[in-house]
Amino acid sequence: MAKLNNRGNFNSGHYKTSEFHSSVMMLRLIFKELILHFFMKVEYAPHCSFRIRYHMVFVVKYRRALITSEVFEYLKEILRGIEERYYLKFHAMGHENNHLHLLIEARPRYSPSEIMQICKSITTKQIFKTFPDIKEELWGGHFWTEGGHIDTVGDGYGEEKMKEYIKNQGRDSSQLMLTSFS
Numbered sequence: 001m002a003k004l005n006n007r008g009n010f011n012s013g014h015y016k017t018s019e020f021h022s023s024v025m026m027l028r029l030i031f032k033e034l035i036l037h038f039f040m041k042v043e044y045a046p047h048c049s050f051r052i053r054y055h056m057v058f059v060v061k062y063r064r065a066l067i068t069s070e071v072f073e074y075l076k077e078i079l080r081g082i083e084e085r086y087y088l089k090f091h092a093m094g095h096e097n098n099h100l101h102l103l104i105e106a107r108p109r110y111s112p113s114e115i116m117q118i119c120k121s122i123t124t125k126q127i128f129k130t131f132p133d134i135k136e137e138l139w140g141g142h143f144w145t146e147g148g149h150i151d152t153v154g155d156g157y158g159e160e161k162m163k164e165y166i167k168n169q170g171r172d173s174s175q176l177m178l179t180s181f182s
Helices: 017-039 069-086 112-130 132-137 159-167
Strands: 043-045 048-050 053-059 089-095 099-105 149-153 177-180
Touching: 053 112, 053 159, 069 089, 069 112, 089 159, 099 112, 099 159, 112 132, 112 149
Parallel strands: none
Antiparallel strands: 043 048, 053 099, 053 149, 089 099, 089 177
16 A cells, blocks of 8 residues: 655555656656657767757748749758758758748757858858849848748657648748758
8 A cells, every 4th residue: 555755755565765766767768768769869979969950941031032943952052061061961941932941950069040140141152153143133242131930849849740841831832842851
């Protein structure tokens, strides 16, 4: 029969309280690790391990419809270069004519705002070099708006759900193009 001990916890006659609690804690840790590994793989870098993913949205300045299929293909090339140089991993990329969705995995050395700055500045410079007519349409030297959206992708909201969310954005599902980098 279970009885309350002096701390107000139940104590069955079969287990000592500390043994019971340590067993429960161990099961919770094991369960949590299984869940975390199911949703997101742990990555390793020198001196650390991490599991950090972000959903970012970049909007074209003045909401101009400038992301054509040609610009989108070029953006993928640029982002592959950023991947190698900054040790980022792009899991998915979706777009409409006036904004871009990215699912990015990053090392802890970069803050989300640094990642956004890196991606926006490099893509802007390269797009303006390759497509000078776009630069003429946007005065001020900016391709993207100053702001944007950053959301974390974590344990309860996994990568596949985020890919599905990115895919379903927009007025018409045929407008948004989803690309997987894997």
